[in-house]
Amino acid sequence: MTTIQPSPTDSTTPVATEARHDGRQELLRVAIIGNPNTGKTTLFNALTGLRQRVGNFAGVTVERVEGGFKGPDGRRITVLDLPGSYSLSAGSPDEQVALEVLLHRDADRWTPDVVLVVIDAVHLERNLFLASQVLELGIPVVIALNQFDVAQDEGIAIDVPELIHELGVPIVPTVAKRGEGLDPLKRALITAASLPAPARKFVLPADVEDALAPLKSCLVEAGLTPTAAGMEALRLLSVSKSEPHLVTVPQLQVQIQDAMATLKNRGFTPNRLESEVRYAWIAGVIERTVSRPRTIKQNLSDQIDRIALHRVLGPVIFLVLMAVVFQAVFSWATPLMDGIEVLIGALGGAVGDRMADGDLKSLVVDGVFGGVGSVLVFLPQIAILFAFITLLEHSGYMARAAFLMDRIMRTVGLHGKSFIPMLSGYACAVPGVMATRTIEDPKDRLATIMVVPLMSCSARLPVYTLLIGAFVPATSLIPGLTLQGATMLGMYLLGTVAALAVAAIFKRTLLKGPVRPMILELPPYRLPSAWSLLVSVAQRCQLFLRRAGTVILALSIVLWAMATYPKSAVDASLPAEAQQEQQLEHSVLGQIGHAIEPVVRPLGYDWKIGVSIAASFAAREVFVSTMGTIYGVGSENEAALTEKLVAETNPVTGQRVYTPLVAIGLMVFYVFALMCISTVAVTVREAGGGALGWKWATIQFGYMLVLAYVAAWIVYAGGTALGWGG
Template structure:
């Protein structure tokens, strides 16, 4: 056997050899060509979309990355404008989950925006052609021209696969273009193939059911056609109804249709067929024949390598330990690697404030710029390096294929609390942001499982909590290093993330045993092969997150910093001139509008060990959690004790109780405050998306209200226990 392998390219250009060997002509060359992209998860579909359009989508190795409508544009080599829609990753068109329903509605022309594709680009994984052709075969029956992008061609070569592309074109009857999307290979050929396919007829159906089964199915298809469906769509809908384990909601009120479905099921069973397996068995039999004639394997190197790694990574004992060790390393790196960059940004913000203060005349405008903008926004900007490092690690783990393994490891735990294993994928997304995490629950078929997941995703520590954690850990947790570079600061950060995860699992168990009772369903998860991450995709992903963070800093945080500065500055009141300057500033701040609001809040937060400054910062952070940091920065900027710029963490450590002289903020207070933020739902965007995803209207608001209420109660109770328990143990005051 040869030690080298090759993957064959088409023997003639794809623009010339198409379905049936015909060349296509362009219909209405001046019109915008509408193209929908669909494919299984982990095929590189979104990477291909990015390569075609130049837009940037997050690239990951698990289902649920693309759940929103994303549309882009490009021009073909001949200059025709193309509008391309990136559909959610789907394994089939059975519409078992909300994201699969989105894909099916668009392809059938039922999209609410009436966006009907003229060509469908199906992205398949060349290394797993047998699994990917199921969806391809379904799309080919919809009466729409199809182009197949045979993506990850390089991976197929590494795995020792030889694919006869011309023979595959013959078998499918559609254009097949080998691509390596992450390197841009084959992209121009795809554009040309799409343009040509628009002038070709839709592909013919490539497989049929046994004659008896087709005869039984015909009356049901005829009824659906009579209701207004296209014949191709009606046949697929009929197969879907036969395979359904329970009556579809849109069919429940149609007595005649329900009767005909029941009669068809009975007839098929009488003929010796299993209705729920009929379509899949026939399709996979056809697919098996196609792959036997088009794919040969000369090596199993790739699969063997992944299997050997998985024996360790997925081990019942070593797997979870490796996961925890990786997370500890990530969080320690957030502190260790980011520190030089943080110090540089702190220096830049401080020097910038001093320069502006020197240029501008004394007065309110200078106070606004220096104490409001620089102190408020600057106190948040210093955490940009840590956010970049965190998302770089997350991107590495996603693109390498490890995150899918983490979901597999957690499936056993998820089942014990009553959740579907798929719930862990949105929960993982919640580490970045709860909003896309909640939207990623659309991959969950069961509505009760989906709602239970929505209710607990915000407990996962998102990136907006990171500035709060890092400010408090960096200020009050000593940088003690224990082993392998992992120290107390990194372990404290890991503890906050684990605490949120455990709370989410506990809350899910309660929901699934009370309001959202239901059976626990098994999870079927595709584990992608291990891959070297694309540095370009990783850089784009990190840059996206950094831009989002900077945009929030330049809009929400800037606006709130200005408002908070005004509240901390006005009204100006007379102060005791005999007091030291520091005491005069403190008195002015206490008499300001912000101080009055803070003192009104203080009785509610004093049992937790917080003063009015923390109380008002918590209240302000409902807009966005990181506003807590900017609010504290604004408060201490207005109450600055001198001309020398001092980092916010140093000011917090130096703060003293004016009555007792004891430190206002201690390690115990800091830990209690972090615990509060682990549990509290301080994010208006999350509330809004919960309302929408939980059903909208009154029902959506009820679930969102319950979510906000139970999380706030949990936050207050946990922070109280930490603070009061710590005092009882003599850990600080």
């Protein structure tokens, strides 16, 4: 049995990092890390508010969120929100990113001056494992003892002064969702920057220290501080797969194998050594600092889970919640959409009235207001969808959804943990693909990446809403649910079922492998912070607006030019709309459309739909702006575009171009087709980069396009055969 003893005070502990000595006295860099479900992101949002920027770590696509605030002393404090990690074991790509930053191996050279470790006060024992690793990195540390109010409500008494004594770093109780403890926390971060960095709080047996000494020396030569090398040497004993830096450091792999062999000869189990020594120390800390009530009553979360996780009621509740979400997307957003439509119409009309007739006016009114405005009107629906997804995630229900889906996911070769990135795909496929980094098994991660884009993302909402609003009546099915809401839910369910079916095919062919058991923490149910919800929704809306103001604007201008030139002679005796149609027929866009038409005609589409589909390969929502540009709705936006689509007829046959059957087939096409350059790019990088990444991205794009075409053809041909084509 290994004996762990407290370490003596070490006055020679290395102080801080090189970043603290480069003359940047006005900037303090703080990296925030913690286990999932500790309220880390809520605390980050509370500290930084909306003063954040989102990007990616260099060389990887894990989302990088930075924010900042001004400290009590006037100093500028920059905060980097590291991915949630249970430890620094680097078992997943997310944990690998956190380790790279904390060991100063980040490609961006983002070197923290202070590390803020967020700990769940209710689950102190489990959270202290990560904290104990961070304490050994040679960087000043502050601990936020978050959800302190929940611990008190459950009768858990934590002796904070004694805990400070045990860990040797500032500890601040916080309630992030209510903003409690923020001021003391900010002061602690500034104070910690001038304190000596902490060191290991326990002593390893002499035999272990001797066995690890050569490995530690090798790591110090590779650039780590002595304290960080001690942590890394102990961690590497349990590493089961190669990491990038193991290849670049000469003799490191040899030293790891030698250390493991020596420890085995001395009676230790190397891959369990770190967890044994850390948890032995943690047990002593908990015994001296925490007292719990003798009788543990069933908490509210357990009582709710008896219903929410029921084998029958659980899936029904999940389905009802999804129906509420999609019905709300229609009913709640309507007043806001009408308001935006009136505002855009007024702005477009005011600008158009002050311009002389001609191409410039057409560009502004039809190209800019008609293209971008037709997409901006859907912002309320996207905001509502993001709000619901964020609410489900922050409340703790998202983990339950993954648990409920585990039984279904296992039948297709995955486990419930893969469903979390798929649920994220409802908002956007890009973060959904990036969220697969929490999946340890490479084949499971790749299979999930390949199907995430099948989940209907928010970019499909403008397409669904336009077509459902025009061709699906708002007939009430049951109280609170209309045929429109049910159709929207049907599109999302279709994508989800297809994703599961395709995942089963991949896991039985190209990515065949065993089904691994799922280990998933179910966080307690919480009422999310209104501010945190606002920040999350605002960030996503900003990204949507940025795309509307860049990609969609640029494409709208290009499409307007293609629809306007070259100029051709038109019959002046015809009505204005007929003249516009004649000009459009002979334009570059019209010529391209007629070339595409034979390909899309079997699906019931005309050349205008074909052009809009082709344009939306950049981004799905461009379909709506392209239709707005083609039909020249100007600033009148959705209502006018809907009227145009409903009234559109084939000039030869006189039949309506758009019917409910065509609309359903078009929505089915967009359920399956991968119309998003950003998703292709992130798949390339997440699937391995280079030729390997492009191989998987090509397979993904190809199978989704074929699936979309075949499914849309089946809908149109089958519906026509049944007499539903009118």
